[in-house]
Amino acid sequence: MSDPNERYRTGMATRRSVLGDAHVDRAGAAITDFDADFQAFITETAWGSVWSRPGFTLRERSIVTIALLAALGHDEEVAMHVRATRNTGATPDDIKEAMLHVAIYAGVPAANHAIKLIKAAYAEMAAAEKTED
Known part of the structure; x- marks a missing residue:
């Protein structure tokens, strides 16, 4: 999965399935310019790369x-x-x-x-x- 956009979409789907829509929506509403890159990073890496692995x-x-x-x-x-x-x-x-x-x-x-x-x-x-x- 080399496409970062696909990794982000996969990560967001996994994040929502684990944490729930309400939690992810609250977190999304709190994103500012300061932490937007960080939030994208954790969505892509923690949720899109690690939590989404098949192992x-x-x-x-x-x-x-x-x-x-x-x-x-x-x-x-x-x-x-x-x-x-x-x-x-x-x-x-x-x-x-x-x-x-x-x-x-x-x-x-x-x-x-x-x-x-x-x-x-x-x-x-x-x-x-x-x-x-």
């Missing part, structure tokens, strides 16, 4: 991504990708197992902190589902 399912990519973000302490991104699990198929049990790996390979404090964030994200998702019913 892993979206569920597997979701699990790996959450584990990496937890290990690196990227709090907002952890919560965002936990919310995205409703679109990727990664289950709470999947994420629980990933946190055990984070604890062993990145440290118990990183996993402990991420678990707090993940529990809060799941609680937020459950509350939102109740208000939708």
Whole structure:
């Protein structure tokens, strides 16, 4: 996939399927001249090149991504990708197992902190589902 326009379109489709239209629309509405190139870059590379590859399912990519973000302490991104699990198929049990790996390979404090964030994200998702019913 060498055409950057095709990579962007593929990336945007994948980004929307993982994060949801509402999230991507909010992010798009916040783009300014300052970060427009950055947003195009992450859409093309993270979403169009990596997340769109055939080697892993979206569920597997979701699990790996959450584990990496937890290990690196990227709090907002952890919560965002936990919310995205409703679109990727990664289950709470999947994420629980990933946190055990984070604890062993990145440290118990990183996993402990991420678990707090993940529990809060799941609680937020459950509350939102109740208000939708």
